[in-house]
Amino acid sequence: MTTFDYHEPTSLAEALALVKEYGDDAALIAGGTNLVIMMRQGLVTPKHVIGLRKLRELRGIAPTAQGGIEIGALTTHREVERSAMVERFFPALCRTFGHIATVRIRNQATVGGNVVHADPAQDPPPMLLALNAEIVVASDAKTRTIPATEFFRDFFEVALEPGEIVTAVRIPPQPSGLKGTYVKFLPGSKDDYATVAVAAALKLGPDGTCEDIRIGLGSLGATPLRAPKTEAALKGKKLTEQVISDAAPLVRDEVDPLDDIRGSAKYKREMARVWTERALKSLLK
């Protein structure tokens, strides 16, 4: 790896002071599953690495006063996967975290590290978008929240200002009866990045009318995406398999995938339709 000095603050205030002091010369490390690889490959060469592992205050999952949940940035994927609180709150969120890579990576990788890395092929962000999550960030001056829809700016680029650290992911209360699912198209191995991924949250009224629908998409653009046109075409309609099949083609024009090893852009647009349709139909049952 490259040559750097390692700092291990024991409080958020100390970490924020280090981030301010070293600025662009510093990289933050939580679980290390992204940063270590990038440093080994020479893609990033920080002069200072600030380890967050001792910031106990950023770890754990707690209910919010509003009825949502707040997941501390240093909470591991495995902790979310196994959390009884998250299971009660929205079971599909546990499933989403449980489908990331392998158990070994889930033991190391953190919720905050995942959103900051902002690789559009990563798993939780499409579900976070579908649940209208917010990213909580702190600097030495203030704390603010950024809607997940505005947090992801571009490939590996997020809306953090200099001197800011992500402290938590906050998920607002969800309407009762909202059901969710997260599906990935994995033609290679199960621990691979998805060719396309779809998170969906749906609430049906007593007569089967779509009262609320949110669709989050992964690996289909420079950032994780919502599918507002497809959502609008379904909202207020009495949902049947046919209605879903008729609306799903709209998603093709809401995505902007790249040609890569997992398929051509054209193929991924079509797979976006197929997997959106499958995800939504599975929620009818």
Next chain:
Amino acid sequence: MSTHTIQFELNGQQRTASVDAGRLLVDFLRYDLGLTGTKEGCSIGVCGACSVIVDGEVVSACLTPAVFIDGSSVRTVEGLAQDGNLTPLQDAFIRKGGFQCGICTSGQLMAATALLEANPHPTVEEIKAWMMGNLCRCTGYYQIVEAIQDAAEASV
């Protein structure tokens, strides 16, 4: 490069060491401590050859800075057998032929040890889901799954 004094438990023994900030756990174990049972394969956390157990959880030593083990308990394949007695899992790997060339075996054993500690009687599906991240390029997967099942049954 800064250097750091780390205190940790390694296979049941308290240790203190000095490491460079950029030293990875896999290199620290192999080159600084001479514990070459832990192997390095892909170097990107995918293959599982470097699986070790830190504070009860299986992790990739190739993605873990050595400074991260300060204050932690680390177990490697060298810590499985006690006084020359293999664990039931190691014994099952031998009896069931759970290895061929052997390069992935340390990682398989550590991942499976963590599995059986978390879930002493896993189903075949649970074994496969957990062990998915430990690749065997000889493709001896059936025997590996059988060995883990056998060790789980032996612990009834």
